[in-house]
Amino acid sequence: MPDEILDNVKELLNKEIGDKKVLEQIKRAAENNEAISNYERNYVRKLIDDLRKPPEPEIEITLEQPTEISQPQEQVATVVPQLQTSTILTHKPRDKTNIKVLIGGAAIAVAIIAAVVLGTNGIDVGPSGSTTMSSGLLDLDQSSYDGGDIISISGKSKTSLGNTISLSIENAGGELIWAENIKIKDSGEYSTLAIAGGPGWENSGTYTLKMEHSSEEEQITFSFKN
Template sequence: MADPLIDDVKDLLEKDFGDDRILKQIHRACENNEVISNFERNYVRKLAEKHLGRKPETPAPVEKPVVPDVVLPETPSVQKIQTIQSEPPKASSSSSKNSKLMLGIGGVALVVIIAVAVSFSGISDITPDVVNTPDVVNTPDTVSDSLTIQTDFSSYNNQDIISINGVSNTQSSVNLSIENQKGELVWTEQLSLKSDGRYSTLAIAGGPGWEGSGTYTIKVDNGVETNFNTFSFTT
């Protein structure tokens, strides 16, 4: 059975309305009973209404379904249940007095325990004072306020540098000398005093006469008196 749409397509093609290519495609589909899309049907319908005087199709009114009213049943009101909270029984006056007495005794015992603990901790913290002994300074064997001589160390090895310093109350120079363990002269130097009477110099522990290890003597002479000191030397 041919689609009734084919009559409108033929009229549109004969009167040259619309797109021939689309209309011919729809005409062929109608003849071959092929599926025609809604787009193609609407295209033909609008052309037919515009050029062929076809009346637009009015859709049948759709009846709305009647929904019956739903009556909700009344729910009984929930009665509130009042709860009566009973007050705790009051403690008797006698028990209150006993508790206060026990608290007082416990507090006294706690104070005694703390006092004993503090006393023991105080005893344990007592440590004997450490007496800091000053470093031993290499002082001269013969003490003299007017003429002194000292070295920076009390012992030296071969090729060590010896720092020598001292004080003299004279206004001139001083003569320094070092003798080995055999009493042989191994070093000597004359120094001018500073404005405050101090002097200082350096000497190298080594060279001729320093071949043996032992106690070496360093002397100072200011022309008025002589003073000396000693140090150990190791080759």
């Protein structure tokens, strides 16, 4: 037995199981072939049996999760009243003259652009089927205009000297209300557009269109109604 108990004691000491002081004493006695008491043998045997005893199988305890009973939720329809907001816009009455000035200014800009395009492409602005005021040198597409109408001006100079021709319109009071210098073609022809509206066009009456080019001068009157 001394060899067996010695091996067991060494195993217990290596694994630090049991009372180290007692085991060291038993180890020393076994190595020196000294007498080992039954108490010491039983102590070593008990520790070895506990060490080598197969572990008891672990009992898995599965706790069942309580089944949640879902209560049907009542769907509460929330009715959000739609408020119709009425926006009341209060417009301050504008002076009729100012409105016409604004419209006339914008329209004149459009007319100038159109005249440049027409002149560049060599397209003459001629009669539109209405009564035409014509003198050859200076032509109008109509004899009368209302506020906001487009005035088509064209003509043909007898000379091609000079690059531009001067056109102007005076109202019934003789006030200059529109003027433009336009490029004349090599053939002497010219054309442009104007808007019957804007500053100076407030009153109805007889208006005068004038043309000046080199030594040539011409004028035509037309009726304007605002």
